[in-house]
Amino acid sequence: xxxxxxxxxxxxxxxxxxxxxxxxxxxxxxxxxxxxxxxxxxxxxxxxxxxxxxxxxxxxxxxxxxxxxxxxxxxxxxxxxxxxxxxxxxxxxxxxxxxxxxxxxxxxxxxxxxxxxxxxxxxxxxxxxxxxxxxxxxxxxxxxxxxxxxxxxxxxxxxxxxxxxxxxxxxxxxxxxxxxxxxxxxxxxxxxxxxxxxxxxxxxxxxxxxxxxxxxxxxxxxxxxxxxxxxxxxxxxxxxxxxxxxxxxxxxxxxxxxxxxxxxxxxxxxxxxxxxxxxxxxxxxxxxxxxxxxxxxxxxxxxxxxxxxxxxxxxxxxxxxxxxxxxxxxxxxxxxx
Amino acid sequence: xxxxxxxxxxxxxxxxxxxxxxxxxxxxxxxxxxxxxxxxxxxxxxxxxxxxxxxxxxxxxxxxxxxxxxxxxxxxxxxxxxxxxxxxxxxxxxxxxxxxxxxxxxxxxxxxxxxxxxxxxxxxxxxxxxxxxxxxxxxxxxxxxxxxxxxxxxxxxxxxxxxxxxxxxxxxxxxxxxxxxxxxxxxxxxxxxxxxxxxxxxxxxxxxxxxxxxxxxxxxxxxxxxxxxxxxxxxxxxxxxxxxxxxxxxxxxxxxxxxxxxxxxxxxxxxxxxxxxxxxxxxxxxxxxxxxxxxxxxxxxxxxxxxxxxxxxxxxxxxxxxxxxxxxxxxxxxxxxxxxxxxxxxxxxxxxxxxxxxxxxxxxxxxxxxxxxxxxxxxxxxxxxxxxxxxxxxxxxxxxxxxxxxxxxxxxxxxxxxxxxxxxxxxxxxxxxxxxxxxxxxxxxxxxxxxxxxxxxxxxxxxxxxxxxxxxxxxxxxxxxxxxxxxxxxxxxxxxxxxxxxxxxxxxxxxxxxxxxxxxxxxx
Numbered sequence: 128x129x130x131x132x133x134x135x136x137x138x139x140x141x142x143x144x145x146x147x148x149x150x151x152x153x154x155x156x157x158x159x160x161x162x163x164x165x166x167x168x169x170x171x172x173x174x175x176x177x178x179x180x181x182x183x184x185x186x187x188x189x190x191x192x193x194x195x196x197x198x199x200x201x202x203x204x205x206x207x208x209x210x211x212x213x214x215x216x217x218x219x220x221x222x223x224x225x226x227x228x229x230x231x232x233x234x235x236x237x238x239x240x241x242x243x244x245x246x247x248x249x250x251x252x253x254x255x256x257x258x259x260x261x262x263x264x265x266x267x268x269x270x271x272x273x274x275x276x277x278x279x280x281x282x283x284x285x286x287x288x289x290x291x292x293x294x295x296x297x298x299x300x301x302x303x304x305x306x307x308x309x310x311x312x313x314x315x316x317x318x319x320x321x322x323x324x325x326x327x328x329x330x331x332x333x334x335x336x337x338x339x340x341x342x343x344x345x346x347x348x349x350x351x352x353x354x355x356x357x358x359x360x361x362x363x364x365x366x367x368x369x370x371x372x373x374x375x376x377x378x379x380x381x382x383x384x385x386x387x388x389x390x391x392x393x394x395x396x397x398x399x400x401x402x403x404x405x406x407x408x409x410x411x412x413x414x415x416x417x418x419x420x421x422x423x424x425x426x427x428x429x430x431x432x433x434x435x436x437x438x439x440x441x442x443x444x445x446x447x448x449x450x451x452x453x454x455x456x457x458x459x460x461x462x463x464x
Numbered sequence: 465x466x467x468x469x470x471x472x473x474x475x476x477x478x479x480x481x482x483x484x485x486x487x488x489x490x491x492x493x494x495x496x497x498x499x500x501x502x503x504x505x506x507x508x509x510x511x512x513x514x515x516x517x518x519x520x521x522x523x524x525x526x527x528x529x530x531x532x533x534x535x536x537x538x539x540x541x542x543x544x545x546x547x548x549x550x551x552x553x554x555x556x557x558x559x560x561x562x563x564x565x566x567x568x569x570x571x572x573x574x575x576x577x578x579x580x581x582x583x584x585x586x587x588x589x590x591x592x593x594x595x596x597x598x599x600x601x602x603x604x605x606x607x608x609x610x611x612x613x614x615x616x617x618x619x620x621x622x623x624x625x626x627x628x629x630x631x632x633x634x635x636x637x638x639x640x641x642x643x644x645x646x647x648x649x650x651x652x653x654x655x656x657x658x659x660x661x662x663x664x665x666x667x668x669x670x671x672x673x674x675x676x677x678x679x680x681x682x683x684x685x686x687x688x689x690x691x692x693x694x695x696x697x698x699x700x701x702x703x704x705x706x707x708x709x710x711x712x713x714x715x716x717x718x719x720x721x722x723x724x725x726x727x728x729x730x731x732x733x734x735x736x737x738x739x740x741x742x743x744x745x746x747x748x749x750x751x752x753x754x755x756x757x758x759x760x761x762x763x764x765x766x767x768x769x770x771x772x773x774x775x776x777x778x779x780x781x782x783x784x785x786x787x788x789x790x791x792x793x794x795x796x797x798x799x800x801x802x803x804x805x806x807x808x809x810x811x812x813x814x815x816x817x818x819x820x821x822x823x824x825x826x827x828x829x830x831x832x833x834x835x836x837x838x839x840x841x842x843x844x845x846x847x848x849x850x851x852x853x854x855x856x857x858x859x860x861x862x863x864x865x866x867x868x869x870x871x872x873x874x875x876x877x878x879x880x881x882x883x884x885x886x887x888x889x890x891x892x893x894x895x896x897x898x899x900x901x902x903x904x905x906x907x908x909x910x911x912x913x914x915x916x917x918x919x920x921x922x923x924x925x926x927x928x929x930x931x932x933x934x935x936x937x938x939x940x941x942x943x944x945x946x947x948x949x950x951x952x953x954x955x956x957x958x959x960x961x962x963x964x965x966x967x968x969x970x971x972x973x974x975x976x977x978x979x980x981x982x983x984x985x986x987x988x
Contacts, residue, residue, distance in 0.1 A: 164873060176593060177878040211503050211511060212676060213660055219676070278707045286711050293717040294708045296678060300495060300699055412703045414677045422500070422677070422704075426512070427869040 130452070137448050141441075148440040149201060149433070153194050156429050163210050163427045184210065197433070206437070207430035209423075216434035219419060224438065225310035226297065227404055227415035233332060234339025234407075235397050242344040243389060246351025247382065253356060261348060268345025273403050277338050277410035284334060292330045296412045302327040335411045342403055343396055350392045351385065358384045387454050394450035398443040492987055494695040497703040497712055498722040501680050505671060506659040507635035508592045516722070517700065519634045519979045520682060522665040525549035525563055525582070526631040528894075530973070537973055538743070541799060541894035544628045548577060548638060548666060548689075558623030558931055565614040570687030571640035572670045579610035581641050581666075588654045589636035596636035598909055602901055603630040604928070622929050625936055629893040634977070640664040668693050668983035678702055682982075693983040694971075710964075713738055719966040719987065720980070725841040729962045730784050737967055743974035744788055745961045746795045746899075747890025749842055750953040751834065751850050754913040757883035759832065764822040766951040770808035771815035772857040773850055773954050782845040787957035792944050793903055795958050800896030800940040805948035806955055815857045827858020834861045835885035839868040843886040846956055850886070875912035887912065888959060892977045896940040897927045904947050915952040 164180050181187045185196065200207060206216040249258040284291035297312050298304055304312055305321040313332065316325025358364060358381050367377045405417035412418075416438065423431035503511035507518040529543030546552070549563040569577035586608040589596025599605075604624040609617050620627065647658035663671040668690065669682040684696040701718065703709045709721040710728050714737050724732065724740075732738040753760040753769065760766055775789045788796070791803035819827060836847035844865070851861035861884075866874075874882050889910040891899040902908045905924050906916040920943055927939035963972055963980060971984045 163869060177876065213657070214676060223677075278705070281708060281711055286715050293712050293715065294705075295497075295701060295703060295712065295717065300679075300701065409704045410708060412701075412705070412708065414675075414702070418704065419677060425867065425869075427867060 130455075133451070134448070137444075137451075141444050144444065145437070145440065146198070149198060149437060150194065152433050152436040153197060154190070156432050157190060157193075163429060167210060201437070206434040209428055209431045211426055211428050211431075216430050219431070220416060220434055220438045222310060223414065223416040223419050224442075226413065227408065227417055229311045229313065230332070230335055230339060230407070230413065230415060231397065231400065231404060233336045235343045235393070235400060237336060237340035238343030239347055239393055241340065242347030243351050245344075246348040247355050247378075247385070249348070250352045250355030250359060250381075251378065258352075261352070265345045265349045268341055268348075271341075273338070273342050274406045274410060276341065277335070277407055280334050280338055281410070291334050292327075294334065294411045295331075296414055297328060297331050298324065299327045299331070335407050335413060338407055338411075339400070339404070342407075343400055346396060347389075347393060351389050354385045354388045354392075355381055387458050390454060390457070391450060394446050398446050401439055401442070491697070492695045493697040493699060494720060494982065494985065494987070495699045495701055495718040496720040496722065497701050497709040497718040499702070499704055499706070499709075501674070501677060501700060501702045504660050505663050506656060507637045508589050508594045508596045509656070510595055515634075515977060516979050517671075517680065517682070518637070518663075518665075519975070519977055520669045520698075520982050521663045521667045521671070522634045522637040522639070523548060523667040524631050524633060524638060525552075525565075526628055528632060536743070538797075539894065539973060539975065541629070541797075544632070547632075549631075559620045561618040561620070561627065562611065563616050563618070565616065566689060567614055569666050569689045570685075571643065571664060571666050572683075572685040572687060573640055573643045573664065574687060575640050575642040577638070577640075577666050578613050579616035580613075581638050582616045583608050583610050584641045584644075585638045586636045588639075591654065599630050599633060599635060602898060602928070603627045605630075623931055624928060625931055625933075626893055626895045626898045626928070629895050629898065633892060638666060640666065668981075669698065672697075684983075688983075690983065694986040694988075695982055698982050713964060713966065716966060719969055720985075721964050723978070724962060724964045726782070726784055726786070726962075729786075729964065732964050739965050739967045739969060741963045741965070741972050742786070743961045744795065744797050745890060745958050745978070746797055746892075746894060746976045747888050747959065747978075748790050748793055748795065748903075748953075749787075749840070749846060749886070749888045749956045749959045750790070751846065751884065751886050751956065752913040752953045754880065754883045755916075755950075755952055756880075756914040759828070759830075760883060762822045763950060764818045765824070765828075767808065768815040768818035768822070768857070769854065769859070770951050770954050771811045771818065772854050772859065773956075774810040774853055775956060776810070777853070778846065778849050779957055781849055782842055783957055783959060787959050790955040790958050793947060793953070793955065794896050794899045794940070794944060795890060798891070798894050798896050798899060800937050802941055802944045805945045806951075807948070808951065808955075812857045819858065824858075827860075829858075829860050831860050831862045832884055833864040835864050835866055835871060835874075835882050837866055837868040837871040839871060840886075840888045840959075842888070842959060847886045850954065877909055877911075880912060880914045882913065885913070890976070894976050897924065897936060900924050900940065900943050900947070901928065904943070904952075913952065915950070917946060917950055920946045920950075 164177055164186065167180050185193055204217065208215055209219065245261055249261045252258060281294045285293055292299060302324055305315040305319045305324040308315045308318050312328035313325055316322065316328055361384065363384060364377060364380060367380050401417065405421045407413070408415045408418040409421055416435065419431065420435035423435055498513060500513050502513040502517050504514050505518060507514065507522060525548050526544050527547035528539035528541065529545050530537050531540040548566055548569060550566045552561055552563040554561050565577055565579060586600065589600060603626055604620040604622045605618055606621040607619045611617050643664040644655050647655040661674050668685055668688045670685055672681045672683045674680045679702060680700040682698040682700065684693050703712065706725060706728060710724065710732060712718045713721050714735050716737060729740055733740050753766050755761050779785055779787050779789060791806045792801050794801040796803065834847050834851055836843040838844065847863040851863045854861045871885065873879060875887065889903055891902050901924050902910045904911055904915060904920060906921050923939050923943045923946065927936050927943065930936045930939060961974060961978055965972065968987055969985055971986045972980055973984060975981065
């Protein structure tokens with residue numbers, strides 16, 4: 128299958144998937160017991176005001192009708208307005224997506240750069256000292272609650288040691304943000320030669336990125352080790368050993384044969400870490416999509432929750448398509464299907 | 465500490481540069497860490513954190529005087545003074561009040577306060593039928609009219625003893641209508657869309673910039689009639705995690721954090737870099753019973769619930785022993801509070817006896833859900849403790865968590881379908897009649913559990929119109945007695961209000977809306 132056909136087919140598959148996501152999210156939010164009318168109406172509202180707000184939001188209509196209207200709006204690219212801030216949800220999501228993507232890319236990128244080589248090395252000498260150590264570290268990475276890890280890092284590196292900046296978001300309060308080009312303060316600072324802003328953004332990124340890197344490195348390390356051990360036991364590698372190939376060549380074979388499953392795993396890890404991101408953003412006051420989603424869920428902002436979940440679903444789909452393409456490029460024999 | 469040192473050097477340099485550029489003698493910034501940036505700036509439509517900031521922007525005709533109590537400066541609810549109003553007169557029948565406005569009061573936009581501004585703000589509240597309209601209703605204000613540029617008349621449907629106190633509030637607001645009217649449209653005659661992210665008042669501060677989910681920056685009104693405040697800039701920064709807020713305060717990175725939890729208060733009280741101020745609150749923490757639910761319709765059951773809860777143990781376990789036990793729905797900081805009519809000291813045997821009398825000799829095994837949320841930090845621990853204590857007298861309570869927005873919705877006047885839940889409420893006008901009306905009258909908006917006693921309603925209604933102070937207080941005495949006998953709430957404590965600030969910040973005074981006034985704070 129050609130790449131174009133593959134993309135077209137995936138795009139067609141995405142449509143029913145997205146409709147399903149929209150439907151499930153829409154229904155879950157409404158049957159979840161949240162009622163934003165009380166919050167919007169305020170403490171002094173009468174029954175008439177309740178009814179009026181319910182009518183204005185369209186909540187007095189049958190569920191299927193509400194869903195039809197919402198779906199029609201989504202198809203037109205309108206995710207509605209937040210019931211609390213009155214801002215368009217799509218605008219909010221677009222503004223915050225880049226903020227979270229920057230953090231996610233750096234965190235998972237560093238986590239991968241640590242997890243893959245360490246996992247491979249551990250696999251080459253299973254049960255050796257290095258392997259034992261990495262298993263303990265991996266277990267720790269799995270076990271430590273993200274929220275707690277973030278707080279401890281702030282306490283130690285900011286409060287006790289003074290090495291890190293305060294956890295007050297993406298930019299020091301003493302520095303003006305750079306002109307917006309991409310929405311990432313770091314990139315925009317660099318693009319506009321606003322070095323002070325770029326430096327501030329970079330220093331603010333350090334702790335949350337390390338936190339995310341630790342959380343993401345642990346499963347990548349463990350999975351890479353398991354995959355590499357499997358590949359080491361494969362006929363291909365045993366044949367390479369039998370042929371007397373030098374060790375570094377054999378390792379290259381292992382690396383190449385492990386690449387596809389490791390990459391696939393990293394892809395699933397990226398989508399799986401989106402929930403963790405909410406907690407990291409919360410602790411570091413990051414103001415990204417994760418924090419937005421968490422606030423929306425807590426405050427019962429239906430339209431914002433729906434938009435948030437839809438954005439995450441779309442992001443997951445795009446990540447998996449991208450992985451399929453990259454895997455195909457690494458391993459041309461694999462089918463794009 | 466290198467980073468902090470560099471930051472301090474940078475901040476000093478920045479401050480000096482700003483001073484040089486603006487030519488000002490001083491440029492002090494206060495950074496306030498809050499769980500959330502305000503979701504709106506319309507005092508009539510309170511959203512999360514709206515009240516925290518509109519109190520800094522919109523000031524009213526009347527203000528409280530001060531008094532010293534135990535070495536602490538507090539508001540004197542019996543000393544009402546002109547604020548934006550210079551003086552006032554009232555008619556014989558107490559139904560017409562004319563206020564002479566202070567002349568030369570300017571907004572940040574340079575427009576002068578006029579009687580038309582006052583009229584516009586009240587008409588806005590009447591039309592929106594929300595918070596301001598409630599204030600108008602309880603203080604019997606029927607209409608407001610401008611007599612001249614500096615004279616405004618309030619027409620009351622009946623005399624009101626709390627009318628002047630109501631004029632201390634930020635709502636109905638007094639807006640710079642010259643500015644606001646630039647933003648009205650046919651579909652939006654009160655510029656509510658504009659007020660979603662802008663302010664225009666005659667107060668000490670106004671909103672300079674807003675970044676959703678990040679920060680709101682307020683700057684001092686350069687024309688403020690009360691003189692320039694110490695902090696000419698306040699950054700209202702969103703820091704969702706309380707642990708992070710506390711760490712930032714301890715490290716000197718922020719000067720103020722929004723209402724800390726008791727656990728954090730105890731932690732910060734031991735830190736030399738943090739000053740923790742305390743005041744007895746005007747509000748009451750309680751577990752409320754809904755008499756319209758069959759089980760709780762029997763007063764003996766409600767009294768048994770009260771006898772079954774050890775309030776001293778609750779204070780120790782939940783409030784670290786720092787709260788005052790509540791013995792009246794009216795806080796002791798309000799004149800007229802009587803702590804004698806709530807006789808339900810811990811007595812498990814009496815609780816069992818009352819239950820038996822009500823037809824439950826073996827206790828109540830049917831599970832009763834005790835709802836709580838995280839609107840107030842103490843809701844959950846109080847719910848758990850109360851459930852545990854009531855189990856010991858044979859009542860099967862199941863603490864059940866719901867979201868804060870859900871709880872607000874279910875406790876709203878139009879719904880009120882929870883039988884048993886924890887909550888905190890209090891009056892923002894320091895007046896016993898207002899407090900009783902708000903929380904116990906069948907039309908009170910903070911009467912969130914369908915409590916209704918026609919005799920009590922009649923006493924409160926009489927007190928609302930009574931202008932003689934002694935007679936009002938006598939009526940309040942009777943009202944508290946009636947309410948105490950009905951025992952519709954398990955009164956717990958008056959949760960103290962704690963404010964945590966940098967150790968060099970001074971000038972804090974407790975306000976009944978529980979929000980500090982930035983204009984009164986100093987940083988030295």
